[in-house]
Amino acid sequence: MPYESLRAYLEVLEQRGLLHWIDKEVDKDSEIAAIGRMMFLALPEEQRFGLGFRNIKGYPGGRVVSGVIAASTQMIATALKCDPVPTEIYERLMHGINHPIEAVMVDSGPCKEVILGPKEVNLLSFPIPVWTPTKDAGPYLTPMWVTKDPDTGVRDIGIRRCQIKGRNKTGVLFGAPDRYGAIHHAKWKLRGKAMPAALFIGADPVQYLVAPSRFGIDELAVAGGIRGKAVELVKCETVDLEVPATAEIVVEGEILTDALESEGPFGEFTGYVAGERLGPVFCAKCVTHRKDPIVLGLISQFPPSESSMIKRNLLEASMLKHLRQNLSIPGIVDLHAIEASGCTAMLWVSLKKMYTGHVDQLVFGVLGYMGMSYFKWIVVTDENVDIRDPFMRDWALSWHVRPDKDMRFISDTAATELDPSSLPPDAVPGDLRGTKVIIDATKKWKYPDISLPPREYLERVVAKWTDYGLPPLGKVKLPKAI
Ligand SMILES: Cc1cc2nc3c(=O)[nH]c(=O)nc-3n(C[C@H](O)[C@H](O)[C@H](O)COP(=O)(O)O)c2cc1C
Numbered sequence: 001m002p003y004e005s006l007r008a009y010l011e012v013l014e015q016r017g018l019l020h021w022i023d024k025e026v027d028k029d030s031e032i033a034a035i036g037r038m039m040f041l042a043l044p045e046e047q048r049f050g051l052g053f054r055n056i057k058g059y060p061g062g063r064v065v066s067g068v069i070a071a072s073t074q075m076i077a078t079a080l081k082c083d084p085v086p087t088e089i090y091e092r093l094m095h096g097i098n099h100p101i102e103a104v105m106v107d108s109g110p111c112k113e114v115i116l117g118p119k120e121v122n123l124l125s126f127p128i129p130v131w132t133p134t135k136d137a138g139p140y141l142t143p144m145w146v147t148k149d150p151d152t153g154v155r156d157i158g159i160r161r162c163q164i165k166g167r168n169k170t171g172v173l174f175g176a177p178d179r180y181g182a183i184h185h186a187k188w189k190l191r192g193k194a195m196p197a198a199l200f201i202g203a204d205p206v207q208y209l210v211a212p213s214r215f216g217i218d219e220l221a222v223a224g225g226i227r228g229k230a231v232e233l234v235k236c237e238t239v240d241l242e243v244p245a246t247a248e249i250v251v252e253g254e255i256l257t258d259a260l261e262s263e264g265p266f267g268e269f270t271g272y273v274a275g276e277r278l279g280p281v282f283c284a285k286c287v288t289h290r291k292d293p294i295v296l297g298l299i300s301q302f303p304p305s306e307s308s309m310i311k312r313n314l315l316e317a318s319m320l321k322h323l324r325q326n327l328s329i330p331g332i333v334d335l336h337a338i339e340a341s342g343c344t345a346m347l348w349v350s351l352k353k354m355y356t357g358h359v360d361q362l363v364f365g366v367l368g369y370m371g372m373s374y375f376k377w378i379v380v381t382d383e384n385v386d387i388r389d390p391f392m393r394d395w396a397l398s399w400h401v402r403p404d405k406d407m408r409f410i411s412d413t414a415a416t417e418l419d420p421s422s423l424p425p426d427a428v429p430g431d432l433r434g435t436k437v438i439i440d441a442t443k444k445w446k447y448p449d450i451s452l453p454p455r456e457y458l459e460r461v462v463a464k465w466t467d468y469g470l471p472p473l474g475k476v477k478l479p480k481a482i
Contacts (some may be wrong), residue, residue, distance in 0.1 A: 002081070002204070002206075002227035002229045003079075003204050003205065003206075003227075004204070004227060004246055005110065005203070005204065005246035006065075006202040006204070006205065006246070006248060006294060006296060007154075007294070008051070009048075009068075009079065009204070009205050010065065010068065010251075010294075012078060013049075013050055013068060013075070013078060016051065016078065018049050018050055018071075018072075018074065018075050018078060019049060019050040019051075019052055019065070019068060019150050020049055020050070020051060020052065020371055021052035021053075021054055022035070022051065022052065022053050022054070022055070023054065023055055024055060024359055025055045025056070025057055026053050026055065026056060026057065027056075027057050028053075028056050028057070028058075028059070028064065028127045028128070028129045028139070029129060029130040029139070030057075030130070030133045031112075032051075032053055032064060032066065032129040032297075033129055033130060033131045033132065033133060033299075033301075034133065035051060036051055036066050036067050036299045036395070037299070037301070037302070039051065039067060039069075039071065040067075040299065040304055042301075045072045045073065045304075046072060046074065047070060048063060048067070048071040048072045048075070049067070049072075049075075049479070050066070050067045050068035050071055050075065051065065051066050051067050051068075052064070052065045052068075052165055053065070053066075053127075056127045057357030058127075058251060059126075059127035061292060061321070062126070062127035062295070063292070063293075063294045063295065064129060064294070064295045064296075064297060065202075065294055065296050065297075066128050066129070066294070066296070066297040066298070066299050067299050067306060067359040068205075068296065068308040069205050069208045069209065069296075069298060069306055069310070070208075070209070070298075070310045070313070071299075071309070072084075072309070073085075073086075073089070073309070073313060076089065076209065076309065076310075076313050076314075077089060079205035079206060079208075079209060080092045080093075080206065080209065080226060086313070086317075088100055089313050089314075089317060090320065090321075092209075092226055093222075093226065093314060093317040093318060093321070094223075094317070094321055095225060095226065096210070096222045096223065096225035096226030096227075097215055097217075097222055097225065097318070097321055098225070099225045100217055100218070100221035100222055100223060100224060100225040101224030101225050101227075101228070101229065101230045102137070102220075102221050102224065102230060103218070103220040103221060103224060103230055103231040103232070103233045103242070104230040104231075104232055104233065105232075105233055105234070105235070106232045106233070106234060106245050107234070108234060108245070109232060109234045109244075109245020109246055110245065110246050110290045111200070111234065111243065111244070111245055111246065111247040111248070111249075111288050111289065111290060112234060112245075112249050112288050113288075113290050113291045113326075114287075114288065114290070114291060115237060115286070115287075115288045115469060116286065116287040116288070116289075117285075117286060118168070118286065120287075121167060121168045121251075121284050121286065121287050122167045122168075122287075123164050123166070123167060123168065123169075123170065123251070123284060123287070124166070124167055124211070126249065126293070126295055127295055128140070128141055128164050128295055128297075128323050129295075129297055130293075131266070131267055131297070131299075131300070131301055132266070132267025132273060132301055133150065135265060135267055135268055135273045136264075136266050136273075137163055137263070137264050137265055137266065137276065138163060138164060138165070139163075139164045139420050140161055140162060140163050140164065140266060141161075141162040141164065141170075141199070141295075141297070142159055142160075142161060142162070142297055142298040142300060143160075143162055143199040143200060143201045143251075144157050144158070144159055144199065144200055144201070144203075144207060144208070144211050145157070145159075145160050145161070145162075145172065145197060145198070145199050146180060146197065146198045146199070146200070146241050146243060147180075147181050147184045147185070147195060147196070147197050147241070147243070147255075148178075148184065148196070148240075148241065149183070149184050149187065150184070150187050150188055150191060150193075150195075151187060153213065154191065154218075155218055155220070155241075156180040156181055156184060156219075157207070157211045157218075157219045157220060158179060158180065158181045158211060158212070159208070159211050159298070160172050160173055160174065160175075160181065161173045161210055161266055162199060163263055163264070163266065163284070165281075167260075168253075168283060168284040168285075168375070169281060169282070169283055169284065170199075170251075170281075170282045170284065171261065171263035171264075171279050171280070171281065171282070171339060172197075172249070172255060172263075172279065172280050172281075172282050173264075173266075174280070175264065175373070175416055175417060175418060176367065176371065176373030176414060176415070176416050176417065177373075177414070178371035178372060178373050178414060179371070179373075180214075183400075185255060185280065186250060188255075188257050189257035189258075191256075192461050193257065193469065194254035194255065194256050194257055194258075194283075195254060195255045195257060196239035196240060196241060196253075196254050197239070197241070197252075197253060197254060197255045197282060198236050198239060198241045198243050198250060198251065198252045198253075199250070199251050199282075200243045200247035200248075200249065200250045200251075201245060201247065201248055201249050201295065201296050202247055202248030202249065202293070202294055202295070202296040203231075203244035203246055203247040203248075203475050204223065204227065204244065204246065206221050206223045206226050207219070207220065207231065207244065208298070208310070209310055209313075209314050210222050210223050210314065212307075212310055212311060212314070212315065213314050214313050214318065214369065214370065214371075215318060216322075216326075220233070220244075231244055232244065232245040233245060234245070236250070236252045236253045236286070237252060237286045237288065238253075238285045238286045239250055239252050239253070239254070239285075244368055246290075246294070246295065247290075248289060248290050248293040248294050249288075249289040249290075249293045249295070250287065250288045250289065251282075251284045251286075251287050252284070252285055252286040252287075252288075253282055253283045253284040253285045253286070253415075254282070254285070255280050255281065255282045255283075255326065256280065256281045256282075256283065257280075259281055260278040260279060260280060260281070261278065261281045262277070262278060262279075263277055263278070263279030263280075264276045264277055264279070265476045267300075267301040267302070268300070268301065268418045269300050269301065269303065269305065269307045269308065269342035269344065269418070270344075270345075270419060270420065271301075271302045271303060271342070272338075272420045274417075274418045274420070275334070275425055277417070286324065298310075299349065303339050303340055303341075303342050303343075304339050305342075307342065307343075308339045308342050308343045309339075311337055311342070311344065312336075312337055312339055312343050315343060316335055316336065316337055316343075317335060319335055319337075319366060319369060319370070320332065320335050322369045323335070323362065323365050323366070323369075327361075329358075329361055329362055329365055329420075330354060331352035331353065331354050331358065331383070331397060332349065332350075332351055332362065333350040333351065333352060333383045333434045334349070334387055334388070335347065335349045335350075335387075336348045336351045336387045337375075337389055341376075341377075344374060344375070344416065345375065345376045345377060345416075345419065346375065346376065346377040346378075346379070347366065347375045347377070347379070347381075348379045348387040348393060349362060349366075349378070349379070349380045349381070349387070350380075350381055350382065350383050350384075350385050350386075350387045351380055351381070351382070351383060351442065352382075352383040353383075354383065354440045359380045359438075359440045359442060360438075362380060363378050363380065363438050366378060367436065371414070371435075372410075372413045372414035372436070373414040373415060373416045373418075375420040375436070376415070376419070376434065376435070376436060376437065377436075377437050377439070378436065378439070379393075379396075379397065379439040379441050380436070380438075380439070380440055380441060380442060381393075381396045381400060381441040381442055382396070382400070382441075382442050382443055383440075383482045384480045385480065385481060386479070386480045389477075391482075392479060392481070396441045397439070397441055400441040400442060401439060401440070401441050402442055406439060406440045406441070406444075407437060407438070407439050407440075408437075408438045408440075409435055409436065409437055409438075410435065410436040410438070411435045412433050412435070413433065413434060413435065413436060414432075414433075414434060415432055415433060415434020415435075416434075417432055422434055450479075450481055450482050452479070452482050454482070455478060455482050458478060458482075459478075462476050465471060477480045
């Protein structure tokens with residue numbers, strides 16, 4: 001049975017030792033983020049867990065959970081209900097994409113337990129943390145935003161940062177103009193109207209996992225396909241949009257199209273604080289929530305984080321599916337979005353190169369799918385290079401590339417505004433332009449033999465290692481290339 005709500009999922013995490021509730025009083029603006037960050041900085045991935053806070057200074061009865069969606073591959077697999085191995089995660093996602101189940105409407109749901117109209121809306125009443133204390137502009141949510149294309153009525157769900165600016169006002173960041181949410185906003189602006197929008201937090205965990213990817217179909221239908229059951233939606237009270245019935249908190253309103261306001265700074269997935277800028281304004285008209293709602297915050301900021309973990313596991317799988325199935329590009333062995341780049345700036349692909357133009361076809365397939373603001377560096381190498389091993393990546397880059405011939409640039413194209421190298425701090429974001437670097441790190445001709453003994457020689461001595469009177473070797477990983 002799929003999880004029907006965040007609460008059902010949290011129970012399972014707790015049973016499996018993947019969620020710890022903290023009963024000691026914490027300050028939401030100085031401690032919650034620091035505890036989550038130490039979990040990522042100090043623990044290897046296999047030991048990470050989610051955090052629950054239920055004694056928050058100044059918010060009696062309030063609860064915050066963070067690191068509960070994607071602290072580790074094991075947690076992601078728990079959310080997807082599969083084994084924690086990349087092939088299983090890939091299969092689960094593939095199943096959802098290939099067998100989508102459209103979301104269904106229901107009359108009501110737990111998210112309507114409390115309904116607050118314009119006069120009662122007070123976002124400041126929720127314990128919303130500060131994620132990079134002393135550096136962020138204030139408390140932020142990382143909710144899922146729902147908008148619709150005014151021309152087609154097609155819905156988009158995207159995770160976007162949300163600065164709490166007051167009782168009924170927030171900021172929102174469209175990281176690049178090629179995001180669907182940004183395109184919707186531009187279309188509403190052309191019509192001279194504000195964009196109806198709703199944000200929700202804390203529904204089924206699968207929704208958080210699929211929202212940051214692009215599938216060419218409704219993310220909620222993919223979520224339904226993964227869960228094996230349709231996501232249940234309820235109508236919003238004041239806007240023509242639908243939200244998951246079991247969400248913890250829903251905020252309805254509109255994003256203005258005739259005004260920009262200062263937004264940020266905010267500690268970003270790049271590992272740097274993205275400075276204050278002019279951004280769109282969301283005016284909240286209605287809040288609906290469960291009784292005793294739980295605030296869910298995704299840990300983003302310096303990688304590794306939940307942001308990079310979601311992208312590493314889900315974005316890689318959705319790109320691989322697009323390239324292999326939709327574009328039928330042969331020979332793709334592996335694809336790896338580099339976590340230190342927030343899984344957004346650098347991509348490596350290993351390919352069994354078969355024909356002239358094969359590398360270009362692959363690269364343009366990636367950019368066409370993700371939009372030109374993604375991936376500043378795309379490196380394609382041979383099928384026998386383990387692109388998940390940083391040492392082997394450096395080796396391939398060192399000896400498979402003649403820089404003047406094998407590095408190509410697509411200049412003067414889109415970039416992400418959050419990249420601190422894109423623009424000096426005082427420049428106008430409207431001028432944002434960037435460059436793609438495509439590195440063909442495949443061998444261009446037959447290479448000499450690798451200067452290692454044959455694999456069987458190495459394996460033979462490994463088998464006899466202690467017979468030589470030597471201390472044990474530990475785990476041996478021979479390069480794929482030999
Ligand atoms: C934790 C987290 C935070 C994110 N924050 C933002 C954001 O503030 N702005 C943004 O444009 N994308 C953000 N993203 C990425 C979007 O969710 C992703 O690009 C998604 O595809 C939205 O694009 P769409 O509008 O094309 O659907 C975030 C992703 C994650 C995992």
